[in-house]
Amino acid sequence: MRIRVKLFATYRELVGARDLLRSVPDGVRLADLLDGLLREYPRLAGHRDTMLLAVNREFVEPTERLRDGDEVAIMPPVSGGRP
Amino acid sequence: MRIRVKLFATYRELVGARDLLRSVPDGVRLADLLDGLLREYPRLAGHRDTMLLAVNREFVEPTERLRDGDEVAIMPPVSGGRP
Amino acid sequence: MIGIQRRRIDIEAVVASVRRDDAGAVVLFLGTVRADPGIRALDYEVYRPMALTKMKELAGRARTKFGILDLSIVHRLGRVPVGGDSVAIACAAAHRREAFEAAAWAMDEVKRIVPIWKAEAAQTKRRGRR
Amino acid sequence: MIGIQRRRIDIEAVVASVRRDDAGAVVLFLGTVRADPGIRALDYEVYRPMALTKMKELAGRARTKFGILDLSIVHRLGRVPVGGDSVAIACAAAHRREAFEAAAWAMDEVKRIVPIWKAEAAQTKRRGRR
Numbered sequence: 001m002r003i004r005v006k007l008f009a010t011y012r013e014l015v016g017a018r019d020l021l022r023s024v025p026d027g028v029r030l031a032d033l034l035d036g037l038l039r040e041y042p043r044l045a046g047h048r049d050t051m052l053l054a055v056n057r058e059f060v061e062p063t064e065r066l067r068d069g070d071e072v073a074i075m076p077p078v079s080g081g082r083p
Numbered sequence: 084m085r086i087r088v089k090l091f092a093t094y095r096e097l098v099g100a101r102d103l104l105r106s107v108p109d110g111v112r113l114a115d116l117l118d119g120l121l122r123e124y125p126r127l128a129g130h131r132d133t134m135l136l137a138v139n140r141e142f143v144e145p146t147e148r149l150r151d152g153d154e155v156a157i158m159p160p161v162s163g164g165r166p
Numbered sequence: 167m168i169g170i171q172r173r174r175i176d177i178e179a180v181v182a183s184v185r186r187d188d189a190g191a192v193v194l195f196l197g198t199v200r201a202d203p204g205i206r207a208l209d210y211e212v213y214r215p216m217a218l219t220k221m222k223e224l225a226g227r228a229r230t231k232f233g234i235l236d237l238s239i240v241h242r243l244g245r246v247p248v249g250g251d252s253v254a255i256a257c258a259a260a261h262r263r264e265a266f267e268a269a270a271w272a273m274d275e276v277k278r279i280v281p282i283w284k285a286e287a288a289q290t291k292r293r294g295r296r
Numbered sequence: 297m298i299g300i301q302r303r304r305i306d307i308e309a310v311v312a313s314v315r316r317d318d319a320g321a322v323v324l325f326l327g328t329v330r331a332d333p334g335i336r337a338l339d340y341e342v343y344r345p346m347a348l349t350k351m352k353e354l355a356g357r358a359r360t361k362f363g364i365l366d367l368s369i370v371h372r373l374g375r376v377p378v379g380g381d382s383v384a385i386a387c388a389a390a391h392r393r394e395a396f397e398a399a400a401w402a403m404d405e406v407k408r409i410v411p412i413w414k415a416e417a418a419q420t421k422r423r424g425r426r
Contacts, residue, residue: 076413078407137216191325269323
């Protein structure tokens, strides 16, 4: 399966790319894709617990199963600042 | 002492005047002036418990002592409506 | 900016009156004349000098109580048609929580202690709605 | 009105987008770029299609949750100078309590679930403040 990965804000800077294309085996979960990316880009690893994950523009859990052509977004927490 | 009395909104309509001038004895309290006005304008009497009272543009209690030249305002509760 | 006026409220001007570079949040509240059954307009009556004094006082109290940067209040006087703004309150603060709280509190105070009364405007013969 | 735009936010237009004759209250919230030490501007980055979807969803949820009449959200993208509005939320309701609550809730939700990030704009050589 071909998966498009989008990176935003500080993660885009850490990885040095805005979009990645990855091939993964059928039926893989988002967590598996993510494990591979964190090995590939160790500077992302420290953010694993706080990152927001979306598939096709919906927030999902890492257990989400991916399908061919999915758009995965890996995002830092949104803009924040105290209320 | 000369006291100027201002009436607003529904009270102005009930009394049929926007301003009244009244002479009262020295050292009289607002409550005494008010008693006289309620006798003079009985249609105001039913509003006694809800009316707002001010002397020289400050809210006061009916026990407030009046002084010559004071401007007394007798006002319905302000515009209201639920929050 | 504290004001009582017959003319339409310029909301850009009310917002501009509280803007500051150290603000991170501005809240504007508009009280508008609602099309309740039979209502085409409201007439606002004001005890002007006392209303202005009370509005200034409550804007000052809002600054102290909520730690906001600035607060403006402008109220209409006379006839305001359905859909029109009868009152505008703008508040600037470093953070949004206190801007919302101060604006809501200020409007409650306007309704509680500022001598302004509304009455249904006399009906005209026209049947059409604005 | 739901929007993400590079150009300045027209606050009159955002307010106008929620006005209705059955509204008695309009609340406008503006998130503005605050002059924190060393900050001259912020750069906003957006995951646009997802951000638009989430903004539409949360405006719909606000209508249901608070019983408000309408809610608009407009966010800036790109560089916003100190004093500029980065986001505007306008809300119309029959009564003010729900207009304040819905606008405050909507802004919390924007900060929580709408994929928009801010970063300090790169410093220029100029020393003067705007």
